[in-house]
Amino acid sequence: MGSSAPHLLGRRCTAGGPFGTATFRGPAGPPLRSPPVTVADAELTATALADLHRARRRNHRQNIHWVDALYRVYLTGIGALVATLVLAGQFPQTKLDATGQATLVDQGPAWLGAVFVAVLVTGLRSGARGGPLTLEAAVVQHELLAPVDRRATLRQPALHQVRSLGFAGLLVGAIVGLLAARQTSVEPALSIAACALTFGAAAVTGAAAALVMSGHRLGIRLADTLAVLLLAWSAADVHFHLVTSPASMLASVAFWPLRSNPLGILALAMATATIMIGVGSVGNLSLEQARRRAGLVSQLRFAVTLQDVRTVVLLRRQLAQELPRSRPYLQLRRGRGRLPAVWRRDWQSYLRFPPVRIARMVALAVVAGFAVGFTWQGTVPAFLVGALALYLAAYDAVEPLAQEIDHPSRWDAIPEPQGRILLQHLPAAALIMVLLVVVSAATALVLVPVNVVMALAPMFVLPVAVGATVGAAVSTSMGAPNQARQLDELGADMLGFVQMIRLVLPPAMVVAAMLPMLAAGHDAGNLQTQRVSNSFFWPLIVIGGGLLYLTSRRPSRL
Amino acid sequence: MTESWFQQAARGAKERSEPKDPPRAVLDGATLVTEGVAKDYGDGFGLSALDLVVQPGELLMLVGPNGAGKSTFLGLVSGMLEPTEGSVWVAGFPTGQLEARAATSLLPDQPVLYDDLTVNEHIEYIARLHQTTDWESYADDLLEMFNLADRADDLPSRFSRGLRQKTSLVCGLIRPFRLLLIDEPFAGLDRPAQETLVEVLGDLIDQEATIVCSTHQLDLLAVATRCVGLRDGEKVFDGKPSAERVEELVT
Structure with missing residues (x-):
């Protein structure tokens, strides 16, 4: 026994909590063979929790640089105003x-x-995986494992999350209401109020649905089943122009200034009930899921701060438990054929893509198709949404290339010029993207005349697919930014500019590949196909630049 | 907590019911009882059905190579992980219940601390959350023992790995408990802190606390009363600890 031991052995403390009012010596206490184990007093616990939150707020305030924070708020406000006006x-x-x-x-x-x-x-899928709450690891360790009612700990974060999402929905709704008022005979104030209420309610319901799923520990299969049912019901409403599904009922609230529909009240009541059930059941959250999310979300935030897009993608997949299939859809026979090794390896990867990833890629292609349709109908900014959707789909398509980037030592060991290996990964990814762009073109038929799609699709499928592929490959192969080195090499003034270029340049490649679309005009009977052909020069230069950049990449630069 | 039929169907889980009657060992006063507890992570068992009874005053060394299931076992006992099968009882209550949580202190392998609370604020908060009174002087003693007294008003988020581990140890010891679960406690600690920890653990078992410690540190043999060896999620040894046995189980 060392000199410090008597401190522990000699001490007698009064335990007023879990072990009743018995005295205990040191932390373990005297032998308690038949303990009157009682749980903590709810009121005292609530006071301790409130004091903790006060202390944390105080410490947090001390660490805030107010001038920086106000400058950020100022920039965000200006940005939002300009974006809305544009x-x-x-x-x-x-x-x-x-x-x-x-x-x-x-x-x-x-x-x-x-x-x-x-x-x-x-919301349903997030809840099935333990969302939407993202608690700190310390909260899980010290508060959820403590002998206190977990509802007391979790109610505040749950309400905070519901409120934040509701506010975001409210803002989006208000903007949509403002834009809608310009095209209808409705008073702007009424339109803004109805849309804000509807979008706010939708966002809150999404969060509450997640809370219900996680609070009742309902699994992903049930979430997927409900998702399919809701999608099918909604699709039926769209096809038959009905308002029968809960989502359509809720959406009808936005149209109240034009035509009131009592079913909207029913939807709002259902939304309120979902919130109450969700917040009420939050105490039953799975600790296992909470801990997993806590670890991943803190890494995710760090990766976002660093603008490390590849790490963000990987962590998001882990958060969604999106793992490659252990059995491929189709087993490629070993050692047969004369296919290039990289091509073969790429298809082995695609054949293990989980269904949810494939569904997401197709969904993004469909979104791109609709965006192109809206562009044709006159909403030009929708064009950027389409480009971004294809760029995101391409991020999944370049997964085999990203695996090389993730394992630079393995990549370094391949006895080939290193940049060339990256280029060899592109054909398979581009082929996947060609298929997705064809899906986009087929979707665009909903909003664009057939003759226009038939004339333009053959001209755009390949350049857009390659643009998206090269853009995503460039972004992935950049690796995480080394801000310390960049600061040394470029100085503080250039660092922000370089960071912005890193973020904007890769998606700009698919935007560039789609830009000639705008040269086609809006007259289905007089398409400017020649102008479109002539507009492809600069996009091809941009894509060529991307390919050159890929050729120059080395594992040592990551 | 009982699952409704649709919850079970949704999870694809086997029909399982909560243990209604505690096992005999629980009634006999064992601090920790596991009955066929198992964890399947979906790609094979993290831990196969494990039966274990740990009495008050026992210090159980949990030994095994990487991936043997040691951390999984500690997670299951603390309630941090949900068992696929079987049940765990702590201080007479199923794990996860308030009473079991009151009796269990978990020290994970990586220190889990708030970024925005000082060491003192951590201690105060945890002590109050567990409604421990007269904890201030006891906290001072613990801080002194682990050489943290000078850093008590600093944020542990700016500490080295070793100092964070010491803070984590103090946080785990400041609250009352009957079962102490420790995962690799010696990682990052300097030699004096390692010796202090062994002494503290020795004192605790003298006071009839129950300790389950996952470690390969042979220093702990001085106070350990039992050794359980795990390999590939299965119990391969349960008996008196010795240096040779620990070496054999680790390799």
């Missing part, structure tokens, strides 16, 4: 006539409901 200016200025307005009221709720289903499905 967006508002891009929409057609003409108001809908009576027939158009009637069509909008008939079909709008079902279409908007389909969008809300996506929010709900996201």
Whole structure:
């Protein structure tokens, strides 16, 4: 026994909590063979929790650089204002006539409901994996393992999350309401209020659905089953112009200024019930899921801060438990054929893609198709949404190349010029993207005349697919930014600019590949195909630059 | 907690019910009882059905190579992980219940600390959360023993690995418990702190606390009363600890 031991052995403390009012010596206490084990007093625990949160807020405030924070708020405000004004200016200025307005009221709720289903499905799936709460590891360790009612600990974070998402929905709804008012005969204030209420309710319901799933520990299979049912129901509403699904009912609230529908009240009541059930069941959250999420989310935040896109993608996949299939869809026979090794390795990777990843890639292609359709109909900014959707899909398509980047020592050991290996990964990825762009083109048929799609698709499929592939490959092969080195080499003034270029340049490649689309005009009977052909020069230069960059990449630079 | 039929169906879990009657060993006063507890991570068992009874005053060394299931076992006992099968009882209560949580102190392999609380604020918060009164002087003693008294008003987020581990140890010891679960406690500690920890653990078992410690540190043999060896998720040894046995189980 060392000199310090008597401190522990000699001490007698009064334990007023878990072991009743018995005295105990040191932390373990005297032999307690038949203990009157009692749980902590709820009121004292609540006071301790409140004091902790106060102390943390105080410490957090001390660490805030107020000038930086205010400058950030100022920049965000200016950015949001400019974006709203630009967006508002891009929409057609003409108001809908009576027939158009009637069509909008008939079909709008079902279409908007389909969008809300996506929010709900996201919530259901997140909840099945322990979301939407992302607690700190210390909260899981010290508060959820403590002998206190977990509802007391989790209610506040749950309400905070619901409130934040609701506020975000409210803001988006208000902007949509403002834009909608410009095209209908509705008073702007009414339109803004109705849309803000609807979008806010949809966002809150999505979060609450996640809380219900995680609080009742409902699994991913049930989430997927519900998702399929909701999607099918919503699709039926869209097809038959009905308002029967809960999402369509909720969406009908946004159209109240044009036509009131009592089913909207029912939807709002259902949303309220979901929130109450969700927040009420939050105490039953799985610790295992909470701990897993806590670890991944803190890494994710760090990767986002560093603008390390590849790490963000990997961590997001882990968060979603999106793992490669242990059995491929199709087993490639070993040692047969004369296919290049890299090509073969790429297809081995694709054949193990989990179904949810494939579904996401197809969904992004469909979004791109609709975005192109809306562009054709006059909403030009939708074009950027389409480009971004294809760029995100390409991030999954370049997964085999990303694996080389993730394992630089293995890549370094391949007895070939290192940049060439990256180029060899591109054909398979580009082929996948070609298939996805074809899906986009097929989707665009919903909004664009057939002759336009048939004329333009053959011209765009390959350049857009290659642009998206090269853009995603460039972004992936950049690796994590080494800010310390960049600061030394470039200085503080250039660092921000370089960071921005890193972020913007890769998606700019697919935007460049799609830009000639705008040269086609809006007249289906007089398509400017020659102008489109002539516009491909600069996009090809940009893509060529991307390929050169890939050739120059070395494992040592990562 | 009982699962409704649709929860079980959704999870694809086997029909399982909560243990209604505690095992005999629980009634006999054992601090920790596991009955066929197992964990399947989906790609094979992390831990195969394990039966274990640990009495008050026992210091059990949990030994095995990487991936043997040691951390999984500690996670299952603390309630941090949910068993695929079987049940765990701590101080007479199924793990996860408030009473079992009151009796269990877990020290994970990586220190888990708030970024924005000082060492003193950590201690105060944890002591109050467990409604320990008269903890201030006891905290001072612990801080002194682990040579942390000078850093008590600093944020552990700015500490080295060793100092964070010491803070974690103090946080785990400041609260009352009957079962102490420790995962690799010696990692990052300097030699004096390692010796202090062994002494503290020795004192605790003298006071009838139960300790389950996952470690390969042979220093612990001085106070350990029992050794359980795990390999590939299965119990391969349960008996008196010795240096030769520990070496054999690790390799």
